[in-house]
Amino acid sequence: MRRPTITDIARRAGLTKTAVSFALNGQPGVSEDTRRRVLDIAQEIGWQPHSAARALSDGRANAFGLVIDRPARMLGVEPFFMQLIAGIQGELADAHISLLFTVAQDQDAEIELYRSWWAQRRVDGVFLVNLQVDDRRVDVLAELRLPTLVIGSAEGAGDLPAVWFDEDAAVRTVVEHLVALGHRRIARVTGIPGLWHTKLRTDAFLDAASGLGVTGVCAEGDYTQDSGVRATRELLESAQPPTAIVYDNDIMAISGALTAQRMGRRLPADLSIVAWDDSPLCELVHPALTALHRDIGAHGAHAARRLMDAERGVTVGGLEEAPYLLVRRGSTGPAPAPAG
Amino acid sequence: MRRPTITDIARRAGLTKTAVSFALNGQPGVSEDTRRRVLDIAQEIGWQPHSAARALSDGRANAFGLVIDRPARMLGVEPFFMQLIAGIQGELADAHISLLFTVAQDQDAEIELYRSWWAQRRVDGVFLVNLQVDDRRVDVLAELRLPTLVIGSAEGAGDLPAVWFDEDAAVRTVVEHLVALGHRRIARVTGIPGLWHTKLRTDAFLDAASGLGVTGVCAEGDYTQDSGVRATRELLESAQPPTAIVYDNDIMAISGALTAQRMGRRLPADLSIVAWDDSPLCELVHPALTALHRDIGAHGAHAARRLMDAERGVTVGGLEEAPYLLVRRGSTGPAPAPAG
DNA sequence: TGGAAGCACTTTACCGGTTAAGTGTCAACT
DNA sequence: AGTTGACACTTAACCGGTAAAGTGCTTCCA
Numbered sequence: 140m141r142r143p144t145i146t147d148i149a150r151r152a153g154l155t156k157t158a159v160s161f162a163l164n165g166q167p168g169v170s171e172d173t174r175r176r177v178l179d180i181a182q183e184i185g186w187q188p189h190s191a192a193r194a195l196s197d198g199r200a201n202a203f204g205l206v207i208d209r210p211a212r213m214l215g216v217e218p219f220f221m222q223l224i225a226g227i228q229g230e231l232a233d234a235h236i237s238l239l240f241t242v243a244q245d246q247d248a249e250i251e252l253y254r255s256w257w258a259q260r261r262v263d264g265v266f267l268v269n270l271q272v273d274d275r276r277v278d279v280l281a282e283l284r285l286p287t288l289v290i291g292s293a294e295g296a297g298d299l300p301a302v303w304f305d306e307d308a309a310v311r312t313v314v315e316h317l318v319a320l321g322h323r324r325i326a327r328v329t330g331i332p333g334l335w336h337t338k339l340r341t342d343a344f345l346d347a348a349s350g351l352g353v354t355g356v357c358a359e360g361d362y363t364q365d366s367g368v369r370a371t372r373e374l375l376e377s378a379q380p381p382t383a384i385v386y387d388n389d390i391m392a393i394s395g396a397l398t399a400q401r402m403g404r405r406l407p408a409d410l411s412i413v414a415w416d417d418s419p420l421c422e423l424v425h426p427a428l429t430a431l432h433r434d435i436g437a438h439g440a441h442a443a444r445r446l447m448d449a450e451r452g453v454t455v456g457g458l459e460e461a462p463y464l465l466v467r468r469g470s471t472g473p474a475p476a477p478a479g
Numbered sequence: 480m481r482r483p484t485i486t487d488i489a490r491r492a493g494l495t496k497t498a499v500s501f502a503l504n505g506q507p508g509v510s511e512d513t514r515r516r517v518l519d520i521a522q523e524i525g526w527q528p529h530s531a532a533r534a535l536s537d538g539r540a541n542a543f544g545l546v547i548d549r550p551a552r553m554l555g556v557e558p559f560f561m562q563l564i565a566g567i568q569g570e571l572a573d574a575h576i577s578l579l580f581t582v583a584q585d586q587d588a589e590i591e592l593y594r595s596w597w598a599q600r601r602v603d604g605v606f607l608v609n610l611q612v613d614d615r616r617v618d619v620l621a622e623l624r625l626p627t628l629v630i631g632s633a634e635g636a637g638d639l640p641a642v643w644f645d646e647d648a649a650v651r652t653v654v655e656h657l658v659a660l661g662h663r664r665i666a667r668v669t670g671i672p673g674l675w676h677t678k679l680r681t682d683a684f685l686d687a688a689s690g691l692g693v694t695g696v697c698a699e700g701d702y703t704q705d706s707g708v709r710a711t712r713e714l715l716e717s718a719q720p721p722t723a724i725v726y727d728n729d730i731m732a733i734s735g736a737l738t739a740q741r742m743g744r745r746l747p748a749d750l751s752i753v754a755w756d757d758s759p760l761c762e763l764v765h766p767a768l769t770a771l772h773r774d775i776g777a778h779g780a781h782a783a784r785r786l787m788d789a790e791r792g793v794t795v796g797g798l799e800e801a802p803y804l805l806v807r808r809g810s811t812g813p814a815p816a817p818a819g
Numbered sequence: 820t821g822g823a824a825g826c827a828c829t830t831t832a833c834c835g836g837t838t839a840a841g842t843g844t845c846a847a848c849t
Numbered sequence: 850a851g852t853t854g855a856c857a858c859t860t861a862a863c864c865g866g867t868a869a870a871g872t873g874c875t876t877c878c879a
Contacts, residue, residue, distance in 0.1 A: 142597070142598060142600065144834095144835055145836065146835075146836095155859055155860080156836080157837085157838080157860080157861095158857080158858060160836070160837060160838085161838095161858090166837095166838090168856080168858070169858075170856080170857065173857080173858085185594075185598060186598070187598035187599045188599060188835080189599060189600050189834085189835050190534075190599040190600055190601045191530075191534035191535040191540065191600060191834085191835080192835035192836035192837090192864090193835080193836055193837080194530075194531035194534075194836090194864090195532050195835080195837095195865065196837045196838090196863080197836085197837070198864075200530070221560070221561075224582060228581055228582050232581075237581075237601060238579065238580060238581065239577045239579060239580075240578060241568055241572075241577075241578065242561070242564060242565040242568050255527060255575075257482070258482060258525060258526070258527035259527045260482065260529050260530060261530045261577060364759055364760075364763055393763060394763055397763060397765065401765055419703070419704055419730075420704075423733060423734055484864090486865075486866095494828080494829090495828080495830080496865085496867095497828085497829070497867080498827080498828060498829075501828090501867095501868095504867085506867095506868090507826095508826080509826095509828075510826080513827080513828085528865080528866065531864085531865080531866090532834090532865035532867090533865080534834090534866090535833095535834045535835065535836085535866070535867095536833080536865080536868090537866085538834075821879095822878095822879095823876105823877090823878090824876085825874105825876080825877095826873105826874085826875080827873095827874090828872085828873090828874100829870105829871080829872070830869105830870085830872085831868100831869090831870080831871090832867105832869085832870095833867085833868085833869100834865105834866090835864105838861100838862085839860105839861090839862080839863100840860085840862095841858105841859080842857105842858085842860085843856105843857095844855105844856085844858100845855090845856085846855090847855100848852090848853080849850100849851090849853100
């Protein structure tokens with residue numbers, strides 16, 4: 140089955156390919172009759188433009204790129220990226236823009252990939268995720284002038300447009316919730332320390348705690364359940380254990396909850412737990428975990444729309460998403476009465 | 480920063496672009512000196528071929544496609560696809576082939592996407608996952624002659640090449656393991672019924688059970704934790720509850736394990752549990768879940784290599800992966816002594 | 820010493836689109 | 850009646866590669 144070209148259409152319509160191109164693209168210069176006829180033929184023989192031909196001609200690849208450089212072992216346990224991609228797709232599909240999705244070994248490999256994509260004109264722009272403090276990717280992408288949309292953090296994005304959630308407000312909501320329940324020693328198990336949103340949350344967490352006159356402690360995690368278990372154990376075995384723990388993702392929260400239960404803590408009577416990002420996993424354990432909920436699909440859609448705008452030269456500002464929603468479930472409750 | 484083309488190289492080398500093209504592609508017809516010089520210049524100015532130009536010229540898109548049509552809600556809770564994609568990428572990267580990854584609403588949308596990719600020459604081939612019984616995609620792809628590699632099932636793939644795991648042997652391994660532990664009533668919570676590998680496992684499960692003279696029961700699930708909870712409850716509340724349950728994925732296994740524990744069953748004293756696919760989640764619960772382990776990354780890599788071969792016209796046969804490995808953890812043990 | 824062969828290129832054309840510039844025809848206007 | 854201009858196209862060129870066919874020079878051999 141040979142794929143039809145505009146030349147085929149031209150032959151059948153008795154026109155030149157230029158006339159056909161005009162007709163197909165709504166350009167003036169062809170009669171309405173002719174345009175109709177051309178469109179009918181195109182429809183009939185199932186013509187669609189050859190992506191490479193068009194790309195070569197107009198210089199646009201009609202593709203965006205998304206690279207994740209976390210180790211494969213850690214990928215996918217979190218639903219975040221799949222939901223994000225699904226949201227992005229929804230917007231891109233209508234515009235006939237494809238998504239090149241890649242998993243890179245590390246940041247060097249990721250940067251090499253951007254250079255390669257740029258040099259080969261494979262993509263018209265990229266989504267940048269998991270922004271780190273002093274992230275080298277930002278400078279590289281700016282230097283390449285590859286349209287970029289940062290997902291997840293306004294800080295550190297430099298001049299690049301971004302979409303993000305208000306981590307600060309979310310942290311405050313959680314801390315206020317816990318303080319209102321009487322908690323005075325609150326801990327937080329962080330995500331990977333180098334990431335901007337981890338830093339934002341940590342700063343906001345310590346601020347909120349001291350602002351409300353309670354003790355806030357951070358233990359370092361890395362999103363894996365191992366780290367969730369370890370951090371939880373350390374916190375609960377410390378001299379002055381917290382009565383509530385906030386985890387930076389759901390995996391750590393669940394492993395933390397189960398660890399605490401194994402250590403004899405009742406939830407929420409002895410310990411309250413809050414998860415960040417509300418995946419189905421949060422309802423897996425008993426009691427179900429109180430969690431910060433956000434619309435990740437919409438987040439992806441917003442990112443996609445903005446990258447499309449940015450790539451077309453429209454100046455786009457940042458977008459702060461609708462606030463996180465604190466979904467209260469069984470894992471948070473009144474602080475235990477002070478011992479002794 | 481203008482991107483360099485071979486014409487730029489030609490100008491600097493004092494040659495025509497044809498000579499440059501020959502030099503860059505290792506074609507005969509240029510002296511070694513000239514070739515060196517051209518390669519040096521290319522290196523120096525950071526030239527890489529314009530993907531669209533090359534695609535237009537040689538007719539290859541240098542991209543493969545992968546579509547998943549499960550609802551976004553269910554995606555990503557399972558690490559399977561992320562690991563698969565990471566494995567695929569590893570192979571494709573060296574060959575400078577990109578992966579177009581898309582999440583589709585349903586199978587109709589997926590088929591439309593294939594037609595569109597084909598008509599626009601966006602991809603040179605596609606990976607087909609989650610093969611269903613009477614899958615319409617197989618015929619469409621065969622009709623389009625879009626090189627296709629089926630991942631996960633030889634059955635139902637028609638003439639399309641495939642890579643798959645031996646589900647039959649895996650089922651037998653599990654059932655034999657459980658029977659050896661003394662279990663006589665074994666249940667299985669299935670994945671989505673329409674999928675080929677679900678059917679394969681179900682048939683094999685019932686066969687293995689009757690072959691070993693034990694009772695095998697299947698309860699329908701759909702990979703979600705809700706279905707895991709529901710099926711587990713039904714099974715345990717039935718007149719003759721099983722002493723062991725095998726789940727078709729890890730999410731259902733975990734929710735099943737937790738549900739059983741909440742219903743007062745001790746694991747493995749009262750009930751043994753086996754998970755299909757060994758993600759980190761399996762070690763989340765206590766006792767950790769016995770699980771069927773397989774190398775999903777390698778699976779993806781094999782698929783990628785075979786699709787590359789198929790697309791180049793090499794006749795590729797099917798590949799059965801190394802067998803599943805049953806990782807024994809705390810969730811399986813001797814069957815409880817018969818009551819009464 | 821003339822012809823053939825081989826080398827190292829160049830010329831030309833093509834892939835399938837888009838687009839600037841050119842052309843023939845007809846109607847309207849002066 | 851001749852110019853003008855609009856219309857509906859066509860011609861030609863371009864995007865950046867690849868590749869078949871052609872060219873000029875050297876070398877080798879009979």
